[in-house]
Amino acid sequence: MKYLARTATGDPLLGDDDGYVPLAAVEPELDSVRDALPRAAAGTLGDVADAPADPVPAADITFGAPLERFGKFWGIGLNYEEHAGDLDEQRPEEPASFMKPPSVLAAPGGPIRLPPTSQSERVTAEAELAVVMGRTCRGVDEADFEDVVAGFLPVIDMTAEDVLQRNPRFLTRAKSYDTFLVTGHALAVPESPVDLTELSVQTIVNGEVTAENEIRNMLFPPSEIVSFHSDVMTLEPGDLFSTGTPGAEPIDPGDEVRAVVESIGTVDAPVTRR
Structure with missing residues (x-):
């Protein structure tokens, strides 16, 4: 797995399981993570091993959000049948989608x-797998x-x-509400x-x-979610689909929330009140 990230001061990074190097050290013509998204989708990103310096371990880096600015935020509700049952809701026959404004985004952590x-x-807090688009597209076949x-993120x-x-x-x-993502x-980036x-x-x-729950138990898998919405509108690099949660949990100030997506990553956040 490769990783695209940014430092807290906005410097773009390319990483692997050994650590991170400046993106420009491997891809000198790319100025930002956003610029790298099409290459991530195409599978043509360079390797950390190609950088002239050794990678810096993730534990030694203070990270910002992976993109300075995402595109459209789509959420998918009731995408696991068990969760729909918990909420006493009927199984939807097509993706139960909604949009969120950019101001919902909280920094990692x-x-x-x-x-x-x-x-x-x-x-309530809900762990989810998010899909980030890497190319401008419409009418995408599953x-x-x-x-x-371009790749995947864990989200709360x-x-x-x-x-x-x-x-x-x-x-x-x-x-x-602010910080609700x-x-x-x-x-x-696989x-x-x-x-x-x-x-x-x-x-x-x-x-x-x-x-x-396992992603296999989604009512609408990520490929169908992307295909379905690409028939509605043009999708662009940086658009994000949060694909639904296996279950929601009420949270209060002082709680610590974690989302874990196997093989993709984790994200943690403390809870406060405005």
């Missing part, structure tokens, strides 16, 4: 800032999924559940096709696994 209790008293996707998504329960038309507001620090169906997703709160 958070914190997650809950809204005042006058606005919401019950917020079989071409790997040709247009949030929902003001009591707001949503008052009225399903409040979904956008319930999903859109925390991404991992590094975009995982060097060969990865079988996502073999991977699991875990929601962990205060060290306890509160929900876990």
Whole structure:
């Protein structure tokens, strides 16, 4: 696995399991992680071993978000049948998608800032696999999924559940408070096709696994999600699909939340309140 990332000061990085080097040390014509997304989708990124200096371990780097600016944020609701059952919802017949504004994004490591209790008293955290687009495309066949996707991220998504329960038309507001999306620090770029169906997703709160399921049990797999939405609109590099959670867990100030996507990465965030 290769990784695309940025330092807290915005310097683009290319990494592998041994550590990170400046992206320009391997790809001198690329100025940013965004510039590297098409090459990530095409499988033509250079190797960390090609850099003139030794890689720096991830533990020695302070990371920022993997992209200075993402594109469209899409979320997919009720994408595991068990989770739909937990919410007493019927299985959707097509992806139950919604959009989130750019202002939801929190830095890797958070914190997650809950809204005042006058606005919401019950917020849930949800671990998810996110897919980041690498090419401008429309009308993508499911079989071409790997040709247009740059890579994958673990994310923590949030929902003001009591707001949503008052009225399903409040979904956008319930999903859109500041810091209601925390991404991992590094975009995982597979060097060969990865079988996502073999991977699991875990929601962990205060060290306890509160929900876990395998991607094989999604109602709509990532390839179908991308294909479906590419028939609706043009997809562009940096667009992100958060593909649904195996289960949500209520969170309170002082909690620690972790999302684990097997073989892709983890992201942690403490919980505070505004």
